[in-house]
Amino acid sequence: MSDDLAIILTAGLLATACGLLGPFLVLRRQVLLSDAVSHAVLPGIVLVFLLFGSRAPLAVIVGAAVFAVICVLGIEALRGTGLVHSDAAIGLVFPLLFALGVLGVTHFASGVHLDLDSTIYGEIAFTPFRTWEVFGIEVARSLPLLGAVTAANLILLALFWKELKAITFDPGFARVNGLRPVLVSRFLLIAVAVTAVTAFESVGAILVVTMLIVPAATSYLVTVRLLPMVVVSVAVGWVAALGGYGSAVALDASIGGAMGLVAACCFGVALLFAPRYGFVTRSIRRARRAEATEPA
Amino acid sequence: MDRLIDLIPLDYTESVVLIGAVILGVAAGVLGAFAVLRQRSLVGDALSHATLPGVCVAFIATGAKDAPTLALGAAAAGLIGAGLILAIERTGRIRPDAAIGVVLASFFSLGIVLLTFLANYNNANQAGLDTYLFGQAAGLLEGDLEIMGALCLASLALVAIFFRPLKAGLFDMSFAGSMGLPVRLLELAMTAMLVIAIVIGVRTVGAILMVAMLVVPTVTARQLTSRLSTLLVIAGATGAAVGSVGALISNSSNLPTGPVIVVVGFLVALTAIAFAPGRGVAWRARKILRERRRAANEGVLIDLETALHAGAPPTVDELVLTSGRSASGVNRALRDLDRAGALERDGDRIHLSEQGAAAVHALLRKRDLWSVWLEHGWRLELPDAREPDPRNLRHTLGDENTERLLAFAAAGGDARPEGEGRAGEGGDDE
Numbered sequence: 001m002s003d004d005l006a007i008i009l010t011a012g013l014l015a016t017a018c019g020l021l022g023p024f025l026v027l028r029r030q031v032l033l034s035d036a037v038s039h040a041v042l043p044g045i046v047l048v049f050l051l052f053g054s055r056a057p058l059a060v061i062v063g064a065a066v067f068a069v070i071c072v073l074g075i076e077a078l079r080g081t082g083l084v085h086s087d088a089a090i091g092l093v094f095p096l097l098f099a100l101g102v103l104g105v106t107h108f109a110s111g112v113h114l115d116l117d118s119t120i121y122g123e124i125a126f127t128p129f130r131t132w133e134v135f136g137i138e139v140a141r142s143l144p145l146l147g148a149v150t151a152a153n154l155i156l157l158a159l160f161w162k163e164l165k166a167i168t169f170d171p172g173f174a175r176v177n178g179l180r181p182v183l184v185s186r187f188l189l190i191a192v193a194v195t196a197v198t199a200f201e202s203v204g205a206i207l208v209v210t211m212l213i214v215p216a217a218t219s220y221l222v223t224v225r226l227l228p229m230v231v232v233s234v235a236v237g238w239v240a241a242l243g244g245y246g247s248a249v250a251l252d253a254s255i256g257g258a259m260g261l262v263a264a265c266c267f268g269v270a271l272l273f274a275p276r277y278g279f280v281t282r283s284i285r286r287a288r289r290a291e292a293t294e295p296a
Numbered sequence: 297m298d299r300l301i302d303l304i305p306l307d308y309t310e311s312v313v314l315i316g317a318v319i320l321g322v323a324a325g326v327l328g329a330f331a332v333l334r335q336r337s338l339v340g341d342a343l344s345h346a347t348l349p350g351v352c353v354a355f356i357a358t359g360a361k362d363a364p365t366l367a368l369g370a371a372a373a374g375l376i377g378a379g380l381i382l383a384i385e386r387t388g389r390i391r392p393d394a395a396i397g398v399v400l401a402s403f404f405s406l407g408i409v410l411l412t413f414l415a416n417y418n419n420a421n422q423a424g425l426d427t428y429l430f431g432q433a434a435g436l437l438e439g440d441l442e443i444m445g446a447l448c449l450a451s452l453a454l455v456a457i458f459f460r461p462l463k464a465g466l467f468d469m470s471f472a473g474s475m476g477l478p479v480r481l482l483e484l485a486m487t488a489m490l491v492i493a494i495v496i497g498v499r500t501v502g503a504i505l506m507v508a509m510l511v512v513p514t515v516t517a518r519q520l521t522s523r524l525s526t527l528l529v530i531a532g533a534t535g536a537a538v539g540s541v542g543a544l545i546s547n548s549s550n551l552p553t554g555p556v557i558v559v560v561g562f563l564v565a566l567t568a569i570a571f572a573p574g575r576g577v578a579w580r581a582r583k584i585l586r587e588r589r590r591a592a593n594e595g596v597l598i599d600l601e602t603a604l605h606a607g608a609p610p611t612v613d614e615l616v617l618t619s620g621r622s623a624s625g626v627n628r629a630l631r632d633l634d635r636a637g638a639l640e641r642d643g644d645r646i647h648l649s650e651q652g653a654a655a656v657h658a659l660l661r662k663r664d665l666w667s668v669w670l671e672h673g674w675r676l677e678l679p680d681a682r683e684p685d686p687r688n689l690r691h692t693l694g695d696e697n698t699e700r701l702l703a704f705a706a707a708g709g710d711a712r713p714e715g716e717g718r719a720g721e722g723g724d725d726e
Contacts, residue, residue, distance in 0.1 A: 026391075026394050029391055029393050030393075031393045031394045032341070032396060035397060035400065039504060081569060083518075083569050083572075083575065083577070085332075087335050088332055088335075088514075090337070091337040091338060091340070091341065091511035092508065092511055092562060095504060095505050095508035095511075095558050095562075096558060096559060098505065098555075098558075099505055099554070099555035099562075100555070102552065102554070103551055103552070103555045103556070106551065106552050107551060206401070206405065206408065209397075209400070209401055210401035210402075210405055213394065213397040214401050214402065217394045217397070220389065220394070221390065251409075251413075252412075252416055253409045253413060253416075254408045254411065254412035257405045257407070257408030257411075257412065258409055259405070260401055260402065260404070260406075260408070261402070263405075264402030264406075267398055271387060271390070277387070277389040
C-alpha cells in the first residue's frame with residue numbers, strides 16, 4: 001500500500017468518524033465539550049502507560065474513556081452546584097485533567113516513549129510507518145483502528161438515530177417518551193472521546209478537534225435537516241482530507257495543519273456564500289428585496 | 297526589576313519564575329474576570345491557541361525571537377481571532393460555542409502549518425517556538441518580566457480609569473448603550489484585555505493551561521463577593537497567590553510550573569465553591585440539615601403535645617407509634633428537646649416542662665397565624681409581592697400588618713374565627 005493512500009485513507013476515515021458525531025455536538029451546543037474531553041483524556045493515557053507499561057490501543061482507549069467520563073461528570077457536578085456557569089466549569093475541569101496528565105508524563109514517564117508530541121500532536125505523516133499485519137497484508141495500523149471506530153459510530157447512529165434526533169431537538173419530548181437524554185448524551189460524549197483517543201496517536205489531537213468542529217459547523221450553515229447535515233459534514237471532512245493532503249505535499253507543510261486549514265476555508269466559504277445563511281447571499285437578497293419594494 | 301529579584305531569597309531563575317507567575321496571576325485574575333463574568337471563559341481557550349500563528353508570523357517577518365516582537369505578534373493574532381469570533385456570531389446562524397471552536401481549530405491549524413514552514417526554511421534559530429504552546433516558565437528572562445510587568449500595570453491602570461463604563465458594559469450592554477457609551481468599543485476593550493492577559497500568560501503556563509488561570513481567580517472571588525470592585529481585587533490577589541504558591545511548589549519539587557499552578561488553582565477554586573460562607577456547597581448543606589432537624593424537632597414537640605392533650609403522658613415507644621415517625625428520628629428529636637430543657641421525664645413517660653409548654657404554645661400560634669395568612673392574606677392588599685417566610689410570618693409582615701391580619705380573622709366573614717392556640721385545630725369545625 002502506498003504511503004499517500006494510507007495517509008489519505010486514514011484522514012478520510014477520521015473525517016467520516018468525526019463527521020458523523022460533529023453535527024450532534026454543534027446542534028447540542030457541546031462543541032467546546034469535545035475540545036475539553038479530547039484534552040482531558042491525557043491522564044487516562046498516561047495512567048494506562050504507567051500501570052501496564054503499554055500503549056496498546058485498546059487499553060489506552062479504555063483508560064481515556066474513563067477520564068472522558070470523569071471530565072463530563074466533573075463538569076456536570078460543578079454546574080450542578082449552581083455556583084459556576086457551564087463555560088467556567090469546562091474551563092476549570094479540563095485544564096486540571098490536562099495538567100495532571102502533563103505532570104504524570106514529566107514526573108513518572110520521562111525518558112520513555114511517551115512524549116507529549118506523540119500523544120497530543122501525533123503526526124499523520126508517520127501513519128504509513130506504523131503497520132499491522134491483517135490477513136497477511138501489511139497495512140498502516142491507523143486504518144483498522146479508525147475503521148473500527150468509524151464503523152462503531154455508524155452503528156451508533158444507525159441504531160439510535162431516532163433517539164439521538166429526539167434528544168437533540170427536544171429533550172423534554174424525549175424524556176416524556178421514555179428515552180434517557182442524559183444517558184444518551186453521555187454515550188455520545190464517550191463516542192467522541194473514543195474517536196478522539198483512537199485518532200490521537202495516528203493524527204494528533206488538533207486535527208481531531210478540527211474534524212469534529214469545523215465540518216459540522218460548515219454543514220450547519222448549508223443545511224437545515226439532520227440527515228443532510230451529517231452527510232455534508234462527512235463530505236466536507238473528506239474535502240479537507242484530500243485538499244489538505246494535496247496542498248501539504250505541494251507546499252511541504254504539516255499535513256494535519258493543512259487539512260485543518262482547508263476545512264477552515266470551507267467554513268469561510270460557507271459563512272459567506274451558503275445559499276440561505278451566507279453573509280453575502282443574504283446581503284444580495286436584502287438588496288434585491290429593497291430594490292423590489294422601492295417605489296418605481 | 298533587578299532589585300526585586302535580589303530581594304527574593306531564591307536563586308536567580310527561581311525568582312524570575314516566581315515574579316513571572318505572580319504577574320501572570322494578577323493579570324489573568326483581574327482581566328479574566330471580564331470574560332468569565334460574561335460567560336465567555338472559553339474565548340480565552342480559543343485566543344490562547346490563536347496566538348500561535350501570530351508568534352510564527354512575527355518571527356518570519358522580523359527573524360527576531362525576542363519577547364516584545366513575539367508578544368506583539370501574539371497580541372495581533374489574538375485580536376484578529378477575537379474579532380473573527382464576534383463576526384461569526386454576528387452572522388446569526390452559528391452559535392457562540394461553535395464560533396469559538398472554529399476559530400480555535402483554524403488558527404491552531406494555521407499555526408502548525410507555519411511552524412512546519414519555519415522548520416523547513418529556517419534553521420536552528422526557530423527551535424523553541426513551539427514551546428510557546430506548552431509554556432516554559434523556566435525559560436523566562438528578565439526582559440520578559442519587564443514586558444509582562446509593564447503590560448500588566450498598563451492594563452490594570454486602564455481598568456481602574458474606565459471602571460465605571462466597563463462595569464456598565466459588563467452587566468448590561470443595552471443599558472450601557474442607552475447611556476451613550478460606545479458599546480462596540482467596550483466589547484472590544486474587554487476582549488483586548490483578555491488578549492493582553494493571554495499574551496502575558498501563554499509563555500509561562502502554555503495555551504491550554506492558560507484557560508484555568510483565567511477562570512480560577514474569578515470563580516473563587518465570585519463565591520466570596522457580589523461586588524465587582526471587591527471581586528476584581530480578590531481575583532487579582534487569588535491569581536497572585538495561586539501563581540506564587542504553584543511556582544514555589546514546582547521549584548521545590550522539580551515539577552513543571554504550569555501544571556502545578558493549574559492544580560493549585562483548581563484546588564483553591566474548589567475550596568471556594570465548597571466552603572464559601574453563605575454560598576458554598578457545604579454551607580448550604582449544613583443549612584438544609586439544620587432546617588430539617590429543626591422541623592423534625594418541632595414536629596415531635598407538637599406530636600407530644602397532641603398525645604398529652606389526648607391522654608396520659610406517653611412513653612417514647614407510644615410516641616413513636618402515634619407520631620408515625622421513625623424511632624431514631626423521634627429519639628434524636630427528644631435528645632435535642634431534652635438538651636433545650638423542654639422535656640420532663642417521669643420514669644419512662646415524657647412530660648413537657650414549663651419551657652416546653654411555652655415553646656409548643658408559641659409554635660401553635662405561629663402555625664395558626666400561617667393558616668390565617670393563607671386564608672385572609674389577600675385582604676391585607678400588601679403593596680409589594682413579598683415572599684412570606686413560613687417560619688416567621690410576623691417578621692415578614694411586620695407587627696402592624698400581623699395585627700390587621702388577626703383582626704380580619706377575628707371578624708370572621710366567611711372564615712372561622714382564630715381560636716386560642718389549640719382550639720382552632722381541636723374540633724371547632726362542628
